[in-house]
Amino acid sequence: MTLFSEFTFSNCCYLRLIVPVAAILVLLLGTNGVVLGQDYERKWDNFESQQDLGPASTKSKTSMAAFGNDVFPLACGERPSTDQSNYDVLMYDIFLKITKSDPGFIAGRVTCLAKIVEANTETIEIDLAENMTVDSVYSPEGRLDSERDGEVIVVTLDGKHNEGDTISVTTFYRGRPIFCGLQGYDADIDKFRTINHLCISTLSEPSSARTWWPCKDRMDDKADSFKIAVQVHAPLDQNFICVTNGHHDSTTTLGETARTFYYTESHPMSTYLFSLAISDYGYKWEDTWTYKDNDGQKIMPLYYYTFEKNSDLIQTWGAVPDILDLFSDWFGIYPFADEKYGHVNFQAGYAMEHQTISSFPWAESLKHDTIIVAHELAHQWWGNMITCESWHHCWLNEGWARYSEALFRESTGGHRGYHAYMNAIKCTLSVGRVYVDDTTDINAIFDEELVYNKGAWVLHMLRHKLGDSLFKAGIRGYYHSDCQYSSATTEDMRDAFEDSTDIDLHPFFDQWIYGEGYPIYHWSYLPGPANLTSGSTERLIYFRVEQVQTATSQVFEMPVDLKFKYADGESKIVRVEIDSLLNRFAVRVDKECDTVLFDPDKWVLCEERHVDWRGIIIPDDPSVALHNGTLDSLYNDTIYTSSEIGKCKFEIKDVDSFPPGYKLNPDSGIISGTCKETGTWVFTVVATLNDDITLTDTATLSIVVDTVIKSRIESYTLHPNYPNPFNAGTLIKFDLPKQAHVSIDIFNILGQKVRTLVNRHFEGPSSQEIIWNGYNNAGRAVSS
Numbered sequence: 001m002t003l004f005s006e007f008t009f010s011n012c013c014y015l016r017l018i019v020p021v022a023a024i025l026v027l028l029l030g031t032n033g034v035v036l037g038q039d040y041e042r043k044w045d046n047f048e049s050q051q052d053l054g055p056a057s058t059k060s061k062t063s064m065a066a067f068g069n070d071v072f073p074l075a076c077g078e079r080p081s082t083d084q085s086n087y088d089v090l091m092y093d094i095f096l097k098i099t100k101s102d103p104g105f106i107a108g109r110v111t112c113l114a115k116i117v118e119a120n121t122e123t124i125e126i127d128l129a130e131n132m133t134v135d136s137v138y139s140p141e142g143r144l145d146s147e148r149d150g151e152v153i154v155v156t157l158d159g160k161h162n163e164g165d166t167i168s169v170t171t172f173y174r175g176r177p178i179f180c181g182l183q184g185y186d187a188d189i190d191k192f193r194t195i196n197h198l199c200i201s202t203l204s205e206p207s208s209a210r211t212w213w214p215c216k217d218r219m220d221d222k223a224d225s226f227k228i229a230v231q232v233h234a235p236l237d238q239n240f241i242c243v244t245n246g247h248h249d250s251t252t253t254l255g256e257t258a259r260t261f262y263y264t265e266s267h268p269m270s271t272y273l274f275s276l277a278i279s280d281y282g283y284k285w286e287d288t289w290t291y292k293d294n295d296g297q298k299i300m301p302l303y304y305y306t307f308e309k310n311s312d313l314i315q316t317w318g319a320v321p322d323i324l325d326l327f328s329d330w331f332g333i334y335p336f337a338d339e340k341y342g343h344v345n346f347q348a349g350y351a352m353e354h355q356t357i358s359s360f361p362w363a364e365s366l367k368h369d370t371i372i373v374a375h376e377l378a379h380q381w382w383g384n385m386i387t388c389e390s391w392h393h394c395w396l397n398e399g400w401a402r403y404s405e406a407l408f409r410e411s412t413g414g415h416r417g418y419h420a421y422m423n424a425i426k427c428t429l430s431v432g433r434v435y436v437d438d439t440t441d442i443n444a445i446f447d448e449e450l451v452y453n454k455g456a457w458v459l460h461m462l463r464h465k466l467g468d469s470l471f472k473a474g475i476r477g478y479y480h481s482d483c484q485y486s487s488a489t490t491e492d493m494r495d496a497f498e499d500s501t502d503i504d505l506h507p508f509f510d511q512w513i514y515g516e517g518y519p520i521y522h523w524s525y526l527p528g529p530a531n532l533t534s535g536s537t538e539r540l541i542y543f544r545v546e547q548v549q550t551a552t553s554q555v556f557e558m559p560v561d562l563k564f565k566y567a568d569g570e571s572k573i574v575r576v577e578i579d580s581l582l583n584r585f586a587v588r589v590d591k592e593c594d595t596v597l598f599d600p601d602k603w604v605l606c607e608e609r610h611v612d613w614r615g616i617i618i619p620d621d622p623s624v625a626l627h628n629g630t631l632d633s634l635y636n637d638t639i640y641t642s643s644e645i646g647k648c649k650f651e652i653k654d655v656d657s658f659p660p661g662y663k664l665n666p667d668s669g670i671i672s673g674t675c676k677e678t679g680t681w682v683f684t685v686v687a688t689l690n691d692d693i694t695l696t697d698t699a700t701l702s703i704v705v706d707t708v709i710k711s712r713i714e715s716y717t718l719h720p721n722y723p724n725p726f727n728a729g730t731l732i733k734f735d736l737p738k739q740a741h742v743s744i745d746i747f748n749i750l751g752q753k754v755r756t757l758v759n760r761h762f763e764g765p766s767s768q769e770i771i772w773n774g775y776n777n778a779g780r781a782v783s784s
């Protein structure tokens, strides 16, 4: 579906499969011996004489609600719960009679050829709107009993049938279809004040097929094929033609008063994709698409029907062959290549992907819109070849078609065009999910943000997660899966991608299709030790990424790109897995970098914000580790914090592991006291920062409390650092005979001070050790 400025507009799709005539004839032979032969044909031929087609004089329009300001017109309300699990539709054979002088009235005969799938089946249920009159129901053996139960026709079969039996049930009916859902059946001259041509057309998505023809109106049982005959009574108007799905077999004339248009759709098709477009199309043209399959090069016809020659429209619709090439390359060959593709103008507020013949409103703005051409065409694969099994999974139609728009943009605008397009359709709803909970709510089924845009983003993110070649392999696997020419759930698609890529995608689909919202990342980084390897410029960068979303309780698991821009203009992208509320990790980069970017190409549906380093404790950096304590001596050291000194609160998590006798000041982070027990004490500190956001951080710290023979420390001694030279860090040791204020400064070979390592009070007598990581006061590595 696509929207225009004039009115709400939606895209749907259409699919077709060609079955040889011989194969159809085989299906006509039921296992219970019913042969649909001459008698069946006779009923077709004598259809009009058998039926009272009702008054054809009144010129009333179809009962159609005027378009209001609602996004969608009239919804039909909740569907009856039918029990249709006992039969599997094989084919619909449809004959419809439509009269130009009374276009809102339709009479027809629909034969449903089906296979029984439950033992002892005596009745079947067929959907047809309550206002439509059922004249009679026949099997090839004779008339069948039928009764109405609201929108359902309950047909009593000719005896009990068992699994595997083939039945044929023909319903003769007539009436004036009501306007329903997105439209249903409509006959109008000037609904949008633009066409000025009588146009009889249908748009049955999501559940309006039953308003104008009797069918098993559900997507989980596609008929394998359709035989379509539409008799159009338009005296002396030979331009008044009928366009519908599949292959146009023939047109026969009844003098100068009527013509019958015969079509065959040989591929499985959902009921909502069967369409009519009947009007005096004043401008028609044909084109071809050349493609290759296993048998070599082939040519498929393209048909276009509009009201008048318009160069803009011809140019826009002329993009079809290129888009067929593009999508066939991405997805697999166009699924109805043995039939056709085409466009037809019709009376509706939406574009609709009817199988093999997409319908477009007659609107000025659409004449330039190739995106909508791409959207409807993509539906031929996603929606028509593979149809969502129920409207709960509508994103398998609409999310895929919307994403295909971006693939089209990529083909014309490259990488930048693709990402710009995805960014333009970014869904920022923090509530609601892609899976449609209420399928009686048409606005929920076609929710532009959740089903279309977020659905498209799911595929965008899947592409990022898998990489282009695996993503394509997944698409091809889905295309060739059991869902091909059938229907699918989200799980079917997931399984097809898993089978093709060998990657567990359960968490991905759970969080993005069934979960709500998206992650909000607060991320920060701090350069770590340089000179990790002798002679190398490599260094570590510490990261801290926190998920702070509150609209959803879910924690997202996603791969995220980090981009490091070096001073020399080069850059490097590193992919990291962000999979918990707080991720801390270090990334090894080639050299000192100027800038770090988080998800630079916008592959993840998220909000991200770079915050100041709030790793309040830096446990990995030995230069800020707590110094050792001495038995029976006063201890004093401070937990290292970054810029938020004084703003955070500290707490020891496991007090039993803290040196007995020492105390932690929760506000200053100062640890002081006297310990009467030697040992290596390893404990966990939790720091909480309350600023514009609340952050907590934990670190594992340690204090070694040792005995020192006081008499041995008689002088202030600074020992040589070790190792020297060094890469990751060097140990600096000094002795204090008594308490003192100690400052240790590091100077470079030019005599310039590069780092103040220590400048504070120490208790004594004591031996102290400090590790220097080779950084200057600005946090940058200096030569060692």
Ligand SMILES: [Zn+2]
Pocket (backbone or CB within 6 Å): 001, 002, 010, 011, 012, 013, 375, 379, 397, 398, 401
């Ligand atoms: Zn669509």
